Amino acid sequence: MTALDMSVRIGSLVMPNPLMAASGCFGYGLEYEDVVDLSTLGGVVSKGLFLAERQGHKPERIAETPAGMLNAIGLQGIGVHRFISEKLPLLRARRARTIVNICGTTLDEYVEVARILSDAEGVDALEINISCPNIKEGGIQFGCSLDGTFGVVSAIRKVTSLPIIPKLTPNVTSPASFARAAEDAGADAISLVNTFLAMAIDVEQRKPKLSNVVGGLSGPAIRPIAVRMVWECRQEVKIPIVGMGGIMDHRDVLEFMIAGANAVQVGTANFVDPFIWRKLLDGLTDYMQRHQITRLADIVGALDTTSPAKAHA
Amino acid sequence: MTALDMSVRIGSLVMPNPLMAASGCFGYGLEYEDVVDLSTLGGVVSKGLFLAERQGHKPERIAETPAGMLNAIGLQGIGVHRFISEKLPLLRARRARTIVNICGTTLDEYVEVARILSDAEGVDALEINISCPNIKEGGIQFGCSLDGTFGVVSAIRKVTSLPIIPKLTPNVTSPASFARAAEDAGADAISLVNTFLAMAIDVEQRKPKLSNVVGGLSGPAIRPIAVRMVWECRQEVKIPIVGMGGIMDHRDVLEFMIAGANAVQVGTANFVDPFIWRKLLDGLTDYMQRHQITRLADIVGALDTTSPAKAHA
Amino acid sequence: MTRTTPSGFCRHDILSPVPPVDVRATVISNVRLSRDYNVLTIAAPEVGALTEPGQFVMLKTTDASDPMLRRPFSVFEVLRDDLGTVRAISILNKRAGRTTGLLYGLEAGDPVWCLGPLGLPFNPPSSGEAWMVAGGVGLAPFATLAEALVALQVPTTLFYGARTADELYYLEFFDRLGVKLVLTTEDGGAGVKGRVTGPLEESLKGLGGPNLVTVYACGPEPMLAAVARLAERYGQPSEVSMERTMGCGLGGCYSCVVPVKHADGQTRYVRSCIGGPVFDGATVVWE
Amino acid sequence: MTRTTPSGFCRHDILSPVPPVDVRATVISNVRLSRDYNVLTIAAPEVGALTEPGQFVMLKTTDASDPMLRRPFSVFEVLRDDLGTVRAISILNKRAGRTTGLLYGLEAGDPVWCLGPLGLPFNPPSSGEAWMVAGGVGLAPFATLAEALVALQVPTTLFYGARTADELYYLEFFDRLGVKLVLTTEDGGAGVKGRVTGPLEESLKGLGGPNLVTVYACGPEPMLAAVARLAERYGQPSEVSMERTMGCGLGGCYSCVVPVKHADGQTRYVRSCIGGPVFDGATVVWE
Ligand SMILES: Cc1cc2nc3c(=O)[nH]c(=O)nc-3n(C[C@H](O)[C@H](O)[C@H](O)COP(=O)(O)OP(=O)(O)OC[C@H]3O[C@@H](n4cnc5c(N)ncnc54)[C@H](O)[C@@H]3O)c2cc1C
Ligand SMILES: Cc1cc2nc3c(=O)[nH]c(=O)nc-3n(C[C@H](O)[C@H](O)[C@H](O)COP(=O)(O)OP(=O)(O)OC[C@H]3O[C@@H](n4cnc5c(N)ncnc54)[C@H](O)[C@@H]3O)c2cc1C
Ligand SMILES: Cc1cc2nc3c(=O)[nH]c(=O)nc-3n(C[C@H](O)[C@H](O)[C@H](O)COP(=O)(O)O)c2cc1C
Ligand SMILES: Cc1cc2nc3c(=O)[nH]c(=O)nc-3n(C[C@H](O)[C@H](O)[C@H](O)COP(=O)(O)O)c2cc1C
């Protein structure tokens, strides 16, 4: 049996496998070091960071929905400076590949945060969060306008040589056109999807379940929409795609990859099963062996649309 | 105990309660007459009809997903003429309030279908399907452009005095702006949401699960997004809103109404439980009694956003 | 058995069926026949009392939304107590995915939501013999059909093919009824080696003329197509039970369609849940 | 019990915890105490062996995605066999919604997914007595805490309030351990009529000075706030176990935050799953 190659490259970021922990679903990574060796993940994406510390929204911050959950955390975070001094050295010590999810209320803040992180030791890539649906000033104004997306990505491109990965919102008519804007602006990859703007109501109290009224929907419920968006973006751009949305097992990872994702992120599933990582790796290994695939990258975008799957195969 | 009033009015259409069967999820209504007295529903929305008979897509036409399902039926249907001769008399005999879901590949076809149905005896309203995600020529070109939506609704407005209810797609950045276009064009109400464009892949065969590759996602998975869209539209327009997306029990009905829907449609839930209608009515009755509500319409849009629901009430 | 028109376009136009019922049934027993097959007996007498051979039920193992949709299963046995009162039905289940996997794992006392009976049943043969052709789990509708045929004193044969000898089930049941058995296995471990269509064709060849037997078939679609074509070639009528992905079982969703040649010469998609699952083999357009 | 700092900001900065484990446990028994309360015993010895009083587990009754998230529950009892080996844990469950409803309905043999132990435990009192204050299902963490306190020979009292006499559970258990019981019911059906804070305040008043008892509280948030304020007013330290909506239990999601006054005078949201659920009552900012 030849060695199995699961590696993925995004600019200078080389990952041993396509499995990344999604922003906001894995703390700063260190919270999970008891349950998984962080160096075995493709990468760890930090919680979204602004320049300054933020307290986020009041509780209630989450609500469960069918096969999904809403969140409106409001980007509680320690800010980029404390991240660099308190978390980054520990992440380096654990040999985690660290991707920092960056936010801004203005173009200048994005650029500033990117610049500061580019000078720090141990940051492997920047994921540009222009898609948080939960706070008005969280960059979504950039993520819902093609010019805004182009503008923020090209401004950050000028100040950093780190790989930059704009994270796209699904709450638009055509995510593929945003993927194109990001590629044109010099992005090394795109990641999608962030959460879907959604809400839930307690009908007995006639009040919203979240203090922020609306929040972002994640989890398996959204997977079929996210897979479609990845597939559409794959037709539109050449740069790597980091796919996510409701991945719960290795088949879901493969679904995103076959649709066109080069790597994937796992978010909500960490809450349900923090020991998921070993299972995902084992599942991918088994699939590669059964299908005699030596380079996992070979299945990226390999969807055969000439006929549907046989229902009774 | 005073009598409970659940009635809803949409132009000349008066329904005893807000519970309507959603298009494409209830055949032509008659398929369900063994399990429910059709006259007890607020209304029955027919399968989408073109001028001519259509065969629809090849199987596989549906695939289950977490708390949801994909469909790409491709609007198989008997066409407006056979509907009028074969189905309408039977629906009238059963005293069903009949709303016909109309489709077109061109503006002229929409107008023609609307005109023909306006002349037929027993049609209570027209739902204008400009939102089917499954076929290229199914009107979605009108539903994804504000001008297109305004154009098709105002053209139909000119040829019919029946209540017209454009059905909006959720696959756009701002459904509320489409609601506004529909209202401006003279719609009596809007209904939303149609299904979310989505896909699923059989990873063993590396083929799509649907013959059409992409399909529409429905069921509880989408409910939180649909409720948010209804809530946004409620801020934007004054006309009645028919809300839908993943309603499975009476609490879900109430959730849509509190968010701003005057009536609701139940689609996918019919497949899971064809006997759902009695349960929904009983649930609403119980809720009204417990909360001492005599007019159900009083809860429409009654969401109190001043504070979130208490988690441990 | 009532006479029905299995190739009809819409049930409501042609017959008035018994309305289905939905029961939250309790598992009485679950007998695992092999690693993949089990017979699940559930207390759904309301359904069983109404069921005709060839009809099906839509099952669900949870009232949560994952999995959400019900799945179609032939009624395998209608079980009666000593006084003849229907007490339960059973399902011959083969693991194929999630719900069939869950049905395999159920234990006595667990709930199952059971909607039925649904669909058009088999028709009794107008004359002559009945030959049932089963492939694998396609055996399911033939236990009740055999009982009905025997009650009508129709001479009945079961052509039954499986991959291996272990996967031939309920042979004694059919034997006891007086059904003649013709078995095949792909590995030759029992009966004739090969496909079930082999001995079927041999027997058809031996017939003295047309319309002497009615051929009933249930199994994988290539088998059904082959059986229907063979029956046609040898001038015998056939009824095939089609297996389609079903969303509702009641005609609501249009997921389950089969292309059927109509009297006007047109091929149209017919919903197999209400215009089937049993079709006149000669009218199905095989793909 | 190990000494820990329950008001710390991030677990990883201040102590090295025992890593949690995740087990697919089997239900051993389910005793319904009333229409809403039950004690569910599950075979999760791996979790029980590591648990300290005040820690919790995250439970799930299905591996399907509806319901999807786990729910937090205090470990009620750690159950040992005659040789002292841990065999199981139990949960005192009160029906509040879906998962608690499902936990109420489970039968022996059913699976439960159990992740734990999680969170910061109670600290033993530095000196003097221990007073535990429980409201309703807030009794849950006090069975193991009482055992630990009794083992340390700390004189222990349980102030325990419920709506009615029927909803006062496990009194004998605490009695047998030698824990002094002070009971209240809202309807006066047993013990003192009214809220549990009534007799608590009486007792606090009667104390000769500060730092003579450590007050431990678990129950509805208004009760916790009242207890923490009373303890502060009478100069006694308090530890409160906060109940927050939790998505993960591991610090991943930031859903479970409690506003806590920090040493620098700032109030910050602290994740109660890793910086709690047990907090120094004096540091919590009550809303
Ligand atoms: C009228 C009828 C009678 C049937 N009788 C029996 C029977 O007696 N015993 C028995 O074991 N099986 C029977 N089947 C087949 C059975 O319905 C499927 O095996 C079952 O639906 C698969 O569901 P699943 O959740 O286990 O699989 P899934 O996890 O949904 O999928 C597993 C595989 O089955 C296919 N599949 C998914 N949904 C369906 C569906 N609704 N129908 C068919 N295939 C599907 C998928 O494409 C996939 O290839 C019958 C089918 C029909 C239409
Ligand atoms: C550390 C900790 C220990 C706990 N120990 C126990 C215990 O020993 N016994 C016990 O019966 N209960 C305990 N609880 C409370 C228990 O977690 C909730 O009752 C349970 O989560 C409700 O879930 P559900 O699915 O039944 O309700 P849902 O259907 O989710 O909702 C019902 C109600 O509970 C609220 N709720 C939803 N999710 C949560 C959540 N994760 N936490 C709290 N409330 C929620 C909802 O807003 C709603 O008002 C504890 C909570 C915490 C934080
Ligand atoms: C609790 C929570 C917090 C999140 N915080 C962030 C964030 O800070 N930045 C970001 O880009 N995405 C954030 N997300 C979105 C996830 O990274 C991911 O895009 C989304 O949840 C879909 O993936 P999933 O279904 O696997 O969770 C958050 C999601 C959740 C559930
Ligand atoms: C199988 C199927 C067929 C549908 N056909 C139509 C249709 O013909 N016209 C239409 O406007 N909507 C159609 N829809 C959309 C539904 O009417 C409804 O908008 C959607 O399913 C969301 O509601 P639900 O989650 O309750 O099903 C169809 C949905 C399904 C599942």
Ligand code: FES
């Ligand atoms: S299964 Fe829904 S129409 Fe046949």
Ligand code: FES
């Ligand atoms: S429950 Fe997720 S951070 Fe506390």
